[in-house]
Amino acid sequence: MAIRQCALGCAAFAQLKHIYENREEIPAKLRAEGVKVIGKMGCDVPDELIIAGGMLPVQIYADPAKELKETDVYLEYAFDPMVRAQFEKIVDGTYANQIDALAISNSTDVIIRTYLYLRELHRVEPEKKVPEVEFIDWLFTRKPMHQKRNELIINIFWGAVERWAGRQVTGDQVFEASKLCNANKAALRRMQALRCEGRISGCEALVIIGAGFFMEKAKHTELVNAVADAAKEWPVIDAPKVFFTGSNQEDTSLYQKIEDAGLLVVGEDHDWGARVFDRDVNLELSPASGLVDCYMLREFSSKKAFVSQRVDALNREVKASGADGVIFYTNQYEEAASWDYPSQKESLEAAGKKTLGLFKMLWPCDKNEGLAEAFAGLAADMKGGRMNG
């Protein structure tokens, strides 16, 4: 199924797809015009502040084809393969030519370690072309001290943004940037509603969402709304609906395998999918409080949450998406979600959802054998269930 002709025939979608497939194009053009580009690693770096500073946030991503010459020197094997590949581009000088600085949030252990290693590399091997790094050290437990501490943390990052921007970034500018980002999320939610109806495929959704990581927010919003307008008329995909939980999917290759097997991915909880538009900045709060509220009170991530929180979160997300089945898929060395899985599976199956668990997966996904059969098996199981049900 993958990306359909109806989508390819939509000019707005075609633009998004071009940007998704040519991720350096817009950042390079803007840099040439004097706009600073800030790389983001981790899912909790606030776009709003970077945009308020007149800069372009872009997501760091991996190149599956790149040989890991540098990474194999510096990183232990316990780093998951996608982060290893991201690290290669940071350390081998690729990103030194594409971004002006790198913001890293403590969204997972592996990313925290990446920050520590990059900081140490700056110290011991300053000749390496590693971008300047700033770290955002959120608290995740939502205890009483969380709000106060996190406002301090966001203000520290605010200072870094001002340093990069070479000017003061005012509260009003953050407010305006927050409005811009909220509008973007609203557009993406329009898209998501159509996706849940079956009018937009999982692959198409990844393209629509992911393009936003590499372009100006206002333009992205415009294109997403245009796609949503068009997609109302796109045919409904008649396939069992599944929710995807687990590893980030930086491209559509795995979703394509899932959807080629006769399933439809209607939602996900990873950072290259629906989690991006989970919660708005509350514009009634102060700018810093609004950002803390937005980024720290989003739905729980698979990394920084307890098992019970993850069970409830997945139940809510699956219900909201309308999925009848759930695919658990985590890459090798991406272990945390493995501890959630038995409880989540039990809870979902008690609610009548079909599940498929795939762990210790090789990356990129093409390295794995038997995926098509596994997805086809789930599809057959779900179709059987639907027919019987």
Added chain:
Amino acid sequence: MAEEKRPEKKPEGSRSSAVKKLQATAEASAYQKAWFADLKKRVEAGEDFAYLNADVPLEVLRAMDIPFVVNQWWAAICGAKRMTRKYFGLLRDAGYRDDLCSYCATAFAESLDPDDHKIDPETGKELGPWGGLPTPTIAITRLTCDCQSKIFELFAKQHGADFYVIENTVARKAPLNWFELDEDRWEELYDADRLDAAVEELKELIQFLEQKTGKKFEMDKFIEVMKLINEQEGWYKKLRDLIAECHPVPVTVVDTINAVMQAQWQRGTRWAADHAKRLYEEVKALVDKGEAAVPNEKYRLMWLGRGIWADFAFYQRFEQKYGAVFIWTMYLAMGADAYIRNHIEEDPLRALAARYIGMEDFLHMPPWNSQWYIQQAKQNDIDGVVYMVPENCMQAVEGSYFIKTALEDQGYPVLIFKADPVDERKWNAETMGGLVDEFIETRVIPNKDRKGER
């Protein structure tokens, strides 16, 4: 059923038990057993009982007289009792992966064992390690790892215990000489806001514990606990310095690890401080008598990483063949350098904050770990470093490249190998021993010879 019995056979490649020479080591083991038996009685009598991760500020619970067991110590006991194979089978049966987080998942796995508190009808022996872990009512960990809090929550749920987590923050400033700053000048060592946050955490923890247990936190008692810890760790500092200056050393890591680690989890008690003193005095007496752990000591080895709990004899297998002696592990040296906090009365909770927030960083954050290892290698006149990198623990991923490079730049050969500190299924002493043999022959000996020629 055969599969429910404790495995009798030692893992392939394992040698005989490690030879321990110190009375203090035996004394610590005996004390732990008596203490554990008493703890069980207290729990059976209805007292709250806490299970803690090692980086939790246990000083608070000590001051409040809340009995607790530390996860890493208990995992080491389970590993030493060779329960891992059984426990990780139970994890697998319950739908969990059996190849993850062995250090932290051991106690959760044990909680799935229906025989943990039973007696073997044939042998009359307890089936669980030391009769099994008593049922905790509180489980506390820190968010120093994505997996750990999940495992602790599962563990707490399995036991019906209250689950409590303490946040972790990352150092923005990282002065290289933490080991010179931490005892007195911690305001220079840490970002002030990290200390502020940690103090708030401690206040919340105290509030939680007071509400849960009905026991009151008394500052005077807490200060007493902190002073006892300084006393205890002060003896470790003297001991570490004594061993460092002795050629040959009077004791090896086989004696010091157990003597120190067991007492470390009793820190804040009179017994632990006195035991540390007796340990020092016993070793000092050996030195005064001119006794050597390995009389033909030729090469002094440093062990980086967690202890090989399932095969302590491993450390001794290079002594006769090469005169290569493992003289250094973090267990004694951390006591010497990482725990002491002076002028406690000025702000007791901040002093504790200045201890516990650094524990992970000292060991797992470059450059703090690498710089400390260099300083320790120099002080202990080390000839080679054997560095065990765990296979399945992100928390222990600590910049092995930076550590290895930093040490080798200073002239210390480093062998890195992958192993698991708890899971004997992944341990083969012959293979690992072969690696160390080769390392000694091809790098340690030639390196020392070259130094001697200069």
